[in-house]
Amino acid sequence: MSGFFVVFEGGDGVGKTTQIDRLATHLRAAGRDITVTREPGGTALGVELRQAIMHGDHVAPRAEALLYAADRAHHIATKVRPALEAGGIVIQDRYIDSSVVYQGGARGLGDEVERISRWATEDLVPHLTIVLDMEPRAERLDRELDRVERETAEHQATMRQAFLERAGLNPARYAVIDAARTIDEVAVDVAAAVDAALVKVGIVVPPAAEGLEPWGTP
Ligand code: TYD
Numbered sequence: 001m002s003g004f005f006v007v008f009e010g011g012d013g014v015g016k017t018t019q020i021d022r023l024a025t026h027l028r029a030a031g032r033d034i035t036v037t038r039e040p041g042g043t044a045l046g047v048e049l050r051q052a053i054m055h056g057d058h059v060a061p062r063a064e065a066l067l068y069a070a071d072r073a074h075h076i077a078t079k080v081r082p083a084l085e086a087g088g089i090v091i092q093d094r095y096i097d098s099s100v101v102y103q104g105g106a107r108g109l110g111d112e113v114e115r116i117s118r119w120a121t122e123d124l125v126p127h128l129t130i131v132l133d134m135e136p137r138a139e140r141l142d143r144e145l146d147r148v149e150r151e152t153a154e155h156q157a158t159m160r161q162a163f164l165e166r167a168g169l170n171p172a173r174y175a176v177i178d179a180a181r182t183i184d185e186v187a188v189d190v191a192a193a194v195d196a197a198l199v200k201v202g203i204v205v206p207p208a209a210e211g212l213e214p215w216g217t218p
Pocket of ligand 1: 011012013016017038039040068093094095096098099100102103148149
């Protein structure tokens with residue numbers, strides 16, 4: 001597989017969407033196709049599964065875990081693997097670690113959740129997982145939360161630790177980045193971590209051109 005697969009993980013509201021946008025802009029300079037995608041909901045079927053998951057009423061934890069796994073199986077097989085096989089760079093919002101932390105940890109389903117996801121994806125492992133790390137903010141509980149956020153809000157502190165533990169187990173494939181800083185500061189660290197991992201697979205991103213006028217600096 002000649003492409004590069006980078007995943008963003010972290011608790012709710014750590015700024016993944018903004019950082020993914022920034023990284024996509026940065027990586028366009030690498031001259032590869034960039035696919036930005038997410039779980040759940042990165043495909044047409046995934047959008048339907050996402051609706052089912054976010055279903056207003058209680059969803060049995062094992063049913064919920066299997067819906068995430070079904071979304072993931074279809075998403076990886078039909079969108080992510082083909083993009084990687086074509087040599088592209090895939091930037092993905094959430095992957096297996098979210099299932100391990102949310103379903104395995106917060107919902108108490110344990111290690112089997114990881115096995116199910118690995119089976120679902122035929123063991124596709126990201127080249128790099130960026131964990132955006134931040135202390136959960138209490139004021140977030142004031143805004144309107146969807147069902148999943150409501151049911152996991154009280155576990156945010158434990159889930160933060162669980163993401164950090166996953167990263168600690170495999171430091172070569174993870175970068176933990178302090179997300180409690182300005183967007184620019186975080187983006188610089190994300191780009192540096194991704195550029196370093198890209199070099200290892202032989203992809204070089206030219207020095208940042210974003211923010212410059214097309215004719216260069218004065
Ligand atoms: P989403 O609405 O995409 O928001 P964000 O990622 O920006 O917080 O989040 C989807 C929710 O689903 C989020 O609360 C985490 C949860 N989730 C799981 O519980 N398990 C999973 O496997 C995935 C991918 C997400």
